[in-house]
Amino acid sequence: DAGVTQSPTHLIKTRGQQVTLRCSPKSGHDTVSWYQQALGQGPQFIFQYYEEEERQRGNFPDRFSGHQFPNYSSELNVNALLLGDSALYLCASSVLSGGYTDTQYFGPGTRLTVL
Amino acid sequence: AQSVTQLGSHVSVSEGALVLLRCNYSSSVPPYLFWYVQYPNQGLQLLLKYTSAATLVKGINGFEAEFKKSETSFHLTKPSAHMSDAAEYFCAVRTQYHTGNQFYFGTGTSLTVIP
Numbered sequence: 559d560a561g562v563t564q565s566p567t568h569l570i571k572t573r574g575q576q577v578t579l580r581c582s583p584k585s586g587h588d589t590v591s592w593y594q595q596a597l598g599q600g601p602q603f604i605f606q607y608y609e610e611e612e613r614q615r616g617n618f619p620d621r622f623s624g625h626q627f628p629n630y631s632s633e634l635n636v637n638a639l640l641l642g643d644s645a646l647y648l649c650a651s652s653v654l655s656g657g658y659t660d661t662q663y664f665g666p667g668t669r670l671t672v673l
Numbered sequence: 674a675q676s677v678t679q680l681g682s683h684v685s686v687s688e689g690a691l692v693l694l695r696c697n698y699s700s701s702v703p704p705y706l707f708w709y710v711q712y713p714n715q716g717l718q719l720l721l722k723y724t725s726a727a728t729l730v731k732g733i734n735g736f737e738a739e740f741k742k743s744e745t746s747f748h749l750t751k752p753s754a755h756m757s758d759a760a761e762y763f764c765a766v767r768t769q770y771h772t773g774n775q776f777y778f779g780t781g782t783s784l785t786v787i788p
Contacts, residue, residue: 562716591776600763600778601717614775648716650776660724661707662776664716 560585562651562665570671571639579634579668583651589613590632591662592624593648601648607632608654636670644672677706677764679779687787692736692751694782696764699745705767706747707776708738712760720762723747734758759786 563582571577583590589608593601603616607626626632630651636643646669650662680695698704705724709717721732728740738749747764764779 564716593778598781600765600780603775603777606775616775650717660705661719661722663719664709666714666716669714 562649562663564647564649564665564668566668567666568669568671570673572673573639573641575639576635576637577639577670579636579647579649579670580631581634581649581651581665582631583649584663587651587653587663588630589652589654590626590630591650591652592632592634593650594618594643595646595648595667597645604634639672641672644670646670676777677766677779679762679764679782681782682780683783683785685785685787686754688756689753692749692754692758692784694749694762694764694784696738696747696749696779697745698747698764698766700766706738706740707765707767708732708736708747708749709763709765709778710760711763711781717763720749754784754786756786756788759784 562584565580591606592604595601604618605615606613610626621637623635646667648667649665652662676699678697686692707722708720710720711717720736721730723730723740731737736751738747740747761781761783763781765776768775
């Protein structure tokens with residue numbers, strides 16, 4: 559059973575560029591959440607997708623956007639990159655039940671470096 | 674807003690000694706609490722979770738945590754540390770909103786095991 563997969567593993571961009579990160583959830587999971595983990599910090603919630611719609615959003619600017627596809631995979635897009643966007647971006651998948659998600663399973667992350 | 678506080682950003686123990694990693698939560702309602710472990714350059718792996726079924730929760734790799742409502746704590750313990758336990762540990766709380774839920778993570782505790 560494949561777990562959560564993310565691509566690419568590493569990415570280097572320059573300020574002002576745009577980036578797209580990808581995530582495939584664990585088999586049987588229908589909900590995808592994205593987190594930003596800066597060096598030495600805990601993961602910070604960006605947003606969550608279910609049924610191709612954004613359900614919850616953390617305190618991140620509109621430069622951060624996402625998408626979920628019919629097969630439940632998801633993309634995170636970041637526009638106008640800033641140096642401060644350098645971080646490990648984690649994708650977590652889960653199952654929505656009764657309106658809530660229970661345990662989240664994390665992928666290995668994408669390390670984004672903005673120069 | 675709900676949150677978790679991890680006391681001690683760095684903890685060092687000798688191999689075979691007791692491991693105690695502290696987590697306190699702020700919540701106005703019974704929380705759902707989680708402990709995750711993160712090895713270098715990897716995503717987060719679930720160690721255990723509290724969902725009100727039992728106050729003492731056993732997880733993987735010999736870890737356990739006790740939910741103490743009176744102390745608003747959910748400390749992680751392991752009787753005997755192993756070299757392979759060296760990693761970053763994160764406590765997390767799941768919030769509930771009428772539109773769904775979010776996970777909030779602590780800032781993490783780095784565990785060093787001394788041979």
